[in-house]
Amino acid sequence: MRAxxxxxxxxxxxxxxxxxxxxxxxxxxxxxxxxxxxxxxxVLAVFVAVTAAVQPRFLSATNIQFILVDTTVFALLALGExxxxxxxxxxxxxxxxxxxxxxxxxxxxxxxxxxxxPLVFLAGLGIGLACGAANGIMVAAGRVPSLVVTLATxxxxxxxxxxxxxxxxxxxSTLPAAFIQIPRSTTAGIPDLAIAVAVVIGIxxxxxxxxxxxxxxxxIGSNPEAARxxxxxxxxxxxxxxxxxxxxxxVAGVLWAAQYETIDTSAGTxxxxxxxxxVVVGGVAIFGGSGSVIGAALGALLLSTITTxxxxxxxxxxxxxxxxxxxxxxxxxxxxxxxxxxTSALRKRRTRHE
Amino acid sequence: MSNLLRGSGRWESGLAAVLVILVIVASSxxxxxxxxxxxxxxGLSYGEIAIMTLPMTLIIISGEIDLSVASILGLASALxxxxxxxxxxxxxIFVVVAITGLAAGAVxxxxxxxxxxxxxxxxxxxxxLYRGIATILLGPKTVANFPTAYTNLGVNGVPFTGNDLxxxxxxxxxxxxxxxxxLHATPFGRSLYxxxxxxxxxxxxxIRVKRNKTILFMTSGLVCSLAGVLWTFRLxxxxxxxxxxxxxxxxAIVLLAGVSIFGGKGSIIGVVLAxxxxxxxxxxxxxxxxxxxxTGIVTGALLLASVFLPNAGRxxxxxxxx
Numbered sequence: 001m002r003a004x005x006x007x008x009x010x011x012x013x014x015x016x017x018x019x020x021x022x023x024x025x026x027x028x029x030x031x032x033x034x035x036x037x038x039x040x041x042x043v044l045a046v047f048v049a050v051t052a053a054v055q056p057r058f059l060s061a062t063n064i065q066f067i068l069v070d071t072t073v074f075a076l077l078a079l080g081e082x083x084x085x086x087x088x089x090x091x092x093x094x095x096x097x098x099x100x101x102x103x104x105x106x107x108x109x110x111x112x113x114x115x116x117x118p119l120v121f122l123a124g125l126g127i128g129l130a131c132g133a134a135n136g137i138m139v140a141a142g143r144v145p146s147l148v149v150t151l152a153t154x155x156x157x158x159x160x161x162x163x164x165x166x167x168x169x170x171x172x173s174t175l176p177a178a179f180i181q182i183p184r185s186t187t188a189g190i191p192d193l194a195i196a197v198a199v200v201i202g203i204x205x206x207x208x209x210x211x212x213x214x215x216x217x218x219x220i221g222s223n224p225e226a227a228r229x230x231x232x233x234x235x236x237x238x239x240x241x242x243x244x245x246x247x248x249x250x251v252a253g254v255l256w257a258a259q260y261e262t263i264d265t266s267a268g269t270x271x272x273x274x275x276x277x278x279v280v281v282g283g284v285a286i287f288g289g290s291g292s293v294i295g296a297a298l299g300a301l302l303l304s305t306i307t308t309x310x311x312x313x314x315x316x317x318x319x320x321x322x323x324x325x326x327x328x329x330x331x332x333x334x335x336x337x338x339x340x341x342x343t344s345a346l347r348k349r350r351t352r353h354e
Numbered sequence: 355m356s357n358l359l360r361g362s363g364r365w366e367s368g369l370a371a372v373l374v375i376l377v378i379v380a381s382s383x384x385x386x387x388x389x390x391x392x393x394x395x396x397g398l399s400y401g402e403i404a405i406m407t408l409p410m411t412l413i414i415i416s417g418e419i420d421l422s423v424a425s426i427l428g429l430a431s432a433l434x435x436x437x438x439x440x441x442x443x444x445x446x447i448f449v450v451v452a453i454t455g456l457a458a459g460a461v462x463x464x465x466x467x468x469x470x471x472x473x474x475x476x477x478x479x480x481x482x483l484y485r486g487i488a489t490i491l492l493g494p495k496t497v498a499n500f501p502t503a504y505t506n507l508g509v510n511g512v513p514f515t516g517n518d519l520x521x522x523x524x525x526x527x528x529x530x531x532x533x534x535x536x537l538h539a540t541p542f543g544r545s546l547y548x549x550x551x552x553x554x555x556x557x558x559x560x561i562r563v564k565r566n567k568t569i570l571f572m573t574s575g576l577v578c579s580l581a582g583v584l585w586t587f588r589l590x591x592x593x594x595x596x597x598x599x600x601x602x603x604x605x606a607i608v609l610l611a612g613v614s615i616f617g618g619k620g621s622i623i624g625v626v627l628a629x630x631x632x633x634x635x636x637x638x639x640x641x642x643x644x645x646x647x648x649t650g651i652v653t654g655a656l657l658l659a660s661v662f663l664p665n666a667g668r669x670x671x672x673x674x675x676x
Contacts, residue, residue: 089475092602144661145615147474151606152657164646220410265647270599273421275477286475317593318493322486328479332471 028345034282038337040298041292041329044305051309061189067308068194069183069300071260073098073252075300076197077275078282079204080245082296086208087241088221088288089146089266093135094249095271096157099129101253102267110174117179124254125247131157132246136239146242148254154272163328172261182258193255205293217241221288278303278325281331287337303327365664369627376631382640385437387641390518394511398588400633401522402427402581402597406604407611408533409574411625414608415537416570417550417617418466423578424600425484426458430582432488435497435592444504451579458484459575463568481601489594497592508588522584526629529577533621542566547621550617554564606653607632610660631656 042320051058077094084091105124133154139146172180185192208214216237219227228234257263275284282299284291306327307320361407380387413420430451438445462480466473512519537543549563557563563619586592611628613620632653639649 004495019535125432133643138658138662142662142665144665148609148615148657148661150603151609152654152661154602154656155606155650155657159648159654162648163645166647273481276478277482280478286472307596314488316493318489320486321482325479325481325483325486328482329471329476332475332479333465333469336469336471 001023010212020181028342028349037292037295037298037337039334040282040302044298044302047302047305047309049168051313055312055314057311063308063312063322065189065191066184067305069191070308071304072183072191072193072197072253073259074275074278074304075201075297076248076252076255078278078296078300079201079273079278079293080248081216081275082291082293083204083241083281083282084245085276085286086221086291087238087286088151088224089139089241090125090276090286091132091242091245092150092272093131093133093146093153093157094245094252094275095268096154096161097128097131097246097249098253098256098268098271099265100157100161101250102257102263103265105163105250105254106170106175106179106257106263107165109176109179110170113174113176114225117176117182120179121251121254121291124250126250128246128250128253129243132243132249133239134244135246139242140235140239143254158265158269165265170257170263175257175261179258184235201293201297207294213237213240215226218289221285221291260306274303274324275300277328281328283333283335285329286332290339299331316336366621366624366627368663369611369624369631373627373631373634376457376634376638380634380641384638384641387638392637392641394518394520394563394581396637397520397523398509399637400527400629401520401588402585403600403603403607404526404629404633405522405529405580405581405584406574406600407607407625407629408529409570409577410604410608411613411620411622412533412537412543412546413473413567413570413574414605414613414615415550415617415620416449416546416567417553417569418570418606419477419615420571420574421460421573421601421605422458422462422480422484423604424597425481425488426455426575426578427582427585427597427600428594429458429484429488429491430455430579431586431596432492432594433591434583434586435495436491438500438592439495439497439638444501448583449608451583455575455577455579455582456572457575458579459572460568462575463571466571467564467567485594488596492592492594495593498590500587500590505587505590508584508590522588525580525584530622530626537622542569544596546570547618550614552618552621603632603653606657610656612660612664 027042048058056276057063077098081091081094101124104127105120108120108123131153131327135146135150136145138149142149183191183193208217216227216232219232220234220237224234253268256267260267278300279291280286280299281302282291282295282297284296303324306323307317310317310319310323377388386392406427410420410423422634433451433454434447437450438444442450458480461479462473465471465476465480507521510521512521512524533541535544545556545561545566548559548561549566553563582597585596588598607628608620608625610632611620611624613624635652635656636646636649639652640646
């Protein structure tokens with residue numbers, strides 16, 4: 001979200017002077033950013049249209065429901081990752097957090113068959129939050145690169161998962177029907193889970209756009225030094241981003257368990273790079289400072305739609321990864337071009353005004 | 355001068371100390387550890403990973419990263435399998451595989467240098483792309499039955515070494531010397547440090563940053579395709595997921611070696627030591643019947659130590675100053 005570097009509404013007093021001069025630039029940036037997000041929608045629409053033309057079954061209610069449910073966990077993780085990436089960090093541990101949470105939480109049903117489902121979600125949330133907080137403390141207080149820290153916790157958390165639960169499986173028969181029903185229940189044909197996730201993403205998008213602590217993440221990501229000089233509590237903000245990302249991965253783990261029903265210690269292995277792909281395809285700059293939660297969620301939707309479309313078209317799923325990779329490269333190339341153009345356009349504007 | 359000595363070499367001596375302690379502890383816990391047979395197995399299991407750490411080291415020192423290494427390994431393996439099953443002669447296959455590796459590296463390099471895209475994102479993309487091409491090539495097939503003359507290279511020892519040294523370990527040793535000399539004793543190698551410290555300053559100093567980085571990525575592609583060939587012959591199978599996820603192991607080893615993720619710092623000696631520590635610890639845990647899959651905990655802990663220990667010194671100094 002290149003545009004939101006500059007707040008759309010000038011809420012805080014004392015910045016009025018700036019506001020007048022910047023509105024032109026802000027409007028331009030806003031427009032470009034909208035184009036970037038609509039870009040994904042266009043690609044998505046083209047993909048859906050072509051697939052549906054070849055195979056009308058693609059647009060059947062069941063299939064759309066399938067795609068939406070398939071996207072939920074993915075989009076949730078993309079939300080957390082977006083917060084981290086915007087602040088010029090990266091969280092590689094989410095796949096492992098998801099795996100640990102998926103097993104540990106769904107494993108509660110075995111010994112405690114009557115355990116309330118919200119409690120299981122709370123357990124997943126707690127596990128994720130603990131992992132995320134550990135990442136956050138190390139990155140924020142230790143001032144060490146997040147790539148290294150979360151690469152380490154990727155190994156450590158997966159290792160803990162394997163040490164605790166290796167060779168075992170949570171099987172469907174231990175899971176209560178109500179739990180398995182979570183990703184399957186629908187309202188007016190739309191999966192409830194998809195609605196819930198959409199709401200969460202909406203809240204996330206609103207938070208990053210309007211709240212000071214959300215906006216701070218963009219400031220930190222675009223220029224950490226300037227953010228520090230501007231008095232932004234970088235450590236606290238980065239910690240929060242990691243804690244939220246971990247907590248989301250924890251909840252996503254529980255949903256993963258409900259969706260796949262059989263869980264072993266390999267759940268979510270390698271998922272981190274897929275989520276980062278979705279985030280980057282969605283227009284979030286890998287080195288922070290710009291991008292939006294909505295874009296990232298659309299990126300996730302696009303990637304999982306492609307997977308399903310290939311399946312429906314009878315194209316070998318083996319094409320999946322190559323297309324993902326290609327799209328990712330196209331997306332970053334496009335972003336780079338947009339950024340260069342936009343920066344020079346804004347610079348021209350500024351010189352004209354002065 | 356004293357600063358220079360303190361800055362470089364200290365991490366390497368630390369790693370050497372860790373390695374010595376590891377060998378003493380492991381060989382006292384398990385008498386098997388120092389046997390030739392076991393060392394042979396270590397060479398077998400970690401040869402390809404070790405080979406891939408060398409170009410990765412140069413790339414990270416120059417301020418970039420290549421996450422597509424394991425996918426290039428997989429692509430080389432898939433290509434080898436497909437062409438062999440079509441009856442191509444081995445030498446021709448090697449040429450095609452090498453060219454493909456170079457091309458894969460060149461794509462990475464050109465995207466990073468010419469289009470100025472961040473290598474982290476580019477190589478996550480090509481990680482998926484190259485693995486994708488490997489899966490398209492091979493599909494669900496498994497190609498086996500490579501000629502024994504070649505698969506023997508994967509499972510037999512090098513003659514005159516008491517059969518304790520694998521070919522992959524020998525190749526690693528030779529490549530380590532070549533990469534070490536290139537990095538530490540040639541203008542090209544020294545330029546990588548300058549590029550890693552500040553690409554812009556290096557550019558102004560007359561270093562051909564873009565060309566050098568492209569060369570690095572192409573080298574990485576070539577070396578990883580070699581690792582792919584070795585991997586295929588060792589297992590006598592080409593499947594689309596050969597070497598899946600190895601990129602993180604490779605990066606972990608390089609960082610453990612004291613190479614800064616921000617570029618500009620690191621040495622080949624450190625990487626060789628880190629490879630030995632990494633392989634040694636995993637092997638020692640295996641011998642003590644520790645859950646083999648959970649050895650990642652140790653890798654992770656070492657990684658954390660590798661970023662926190664150097665900073666710990668800084669924190670202590672800062673505390674003592676105040």
